[in-house]
Amino acid sequence: MQAFRAALAFLAIMLGTTPLQAEGRLNVVASFSILADFVRHVGGDRVNVTSLVGANGDVHVYTPAPQDAKTIADAQLVVINGLGLEGWLPRLLQSSGSKAVVVTASKGVDPLKLGSEADPHAWQSVANAEIYVQNIRDALVLADAADADYFRQATERYLAELDALDREVRSRVDQIPAERRKVISTHGAFGYFAKAYGIAFVAPLGVSTETEPSARDVAGIIAQVRKDKIPAVFLENISDDRLVRGIAEEGGAKLGGTLFSDSLTDEKGSAPTYIAMVRHNIKALTSALGP
Numbered sequence: 205m206q207a208f209r210a211a212l213a214f215l216a217i218m219l220g221t222t223p224l225q226a227e228g229r230l231n232v233v234a235s236f237s238i239l240a241d242f243v244r245h246v247g248g249d250r251v252n253v254t255s256l257v258g259a260n261g262d263v264h265v266y267t268p269a270p271q272d273a274k275t276i277a278d279a280q281l282v283v284i285n286g287l288g289l290e291g292w293l294p295r296l297l298q299s300s301g302s303k304a305v306v307v308t309a310s311k312g313v314d315p316l317k318l319g320s321e322a323d324p325h326a327w328q329s330v331a332n333a334e335i336y337v338q339n340i341r342d343a344l345v346l347a348d349a350a351d352a353d354y355f356r357q358a359t360e361r362y363l364a365e366l367d368a369l370d371r372e373v374r375s376r377v378d379q380i381p382a383e384r385r386k387v388i389s390t391h392g393a394f395g396y397f398a399k400a401y402g403i404a405f406v407a408p409l410g411v412s413t414e415t416e417p418s419a420r421d422v423a424g425i426i427a428q429v430r431k432d433k434i435p436a437v438f439l440e441n442i443s444d445d446r447l448v449r450g451i452a453e454e455g456g457a458k459l460g461g462t463l464f465s466d467s468l469t470d471e472k473g474s475a476p477t478y479i480a481m482v483r484h485n486i487k488a489l490t491s492a493l494g495p
């Protein structure tokens with residue numbers, strides 16, 4: 205099948221036709237939008253990418269739709285985050301009868317632990333995103349050797365953009381007075397960001413959005429906002445905002461706007477790509493925390 209596809213792609217190039225090329229594309233399914241964006245940057249027009257969890261969706265608590273089984277059954281590659289993020293995926297894979305290769309994009313990152321749980325949000329450090337992108341490149345090269353050079357070159361270009369993004373985040377954090385580098389977010393999605401860039405995050409929800417915080421947890425966070433003079437509280441695009449609005453009001457902190465944690469927006473939103481997401485987040489943080 206692989207050889208057949210490669211032959212088709214070759215034939216398409218020789219004939220200079222597009223319909224055959226479209227058929228020769230790899231079908232790649234990503235579990236959520238951030239991974240889909242990485243695949244798009246590496247795979248370009250050689251891949252069809254579908255994200256199971258859509259824009260502004262919550263990957264922690266996703267309920268697969270009937271169509272998802274078919275989408276996965278037609279895929280050659282399924283790209284997942286791993287680190288326990290997609291608890292709903294193994295069952296979906298099994299029920300779809302898919303023969304797809306499953307690629308764990310976070311393979312090789314240094315995982316953070318919260319108690320016994322791994323923190324899955326490794327993409328929030330740009331250096332980790334670069335590991336994801338290289339894992340995706342390696343998987344695409346294996347699946348479609350005919351386009352290996354294309355994938356490698358696209359990856360080099362994208363990694364250069366990510367390097368620049370990492371430097372941009374660091375220089376913006378440098379502008380925030382050290383004693384103001386602390387915020388409240390909704391769920392514990394920014395542990396890797398905090399570790400990489402030196403802004404402390406406190407969140408009423410843990411590393412998953414599955415469990416509600418207790419009244420005592422919330423009271424503890426409000427007390428901390430007051431005691432530590434935490435300047436700003438941030439909403440997230442994937443979660444209900446009533447809880448953090450209440451914490452901001454009770455703790456006397458300002459609302460810093462919305463952070464994008466686990467999901468991109470659609471094209472019209474302010475974070476349709478990973479790079480736009482990180483840029484949006486660092487701008488929101490610096491304008492709330494800056495001098």
Ligand code: ZN
Nearest residue numbers: 393411412466
């Ligand atoms: Zn999350």
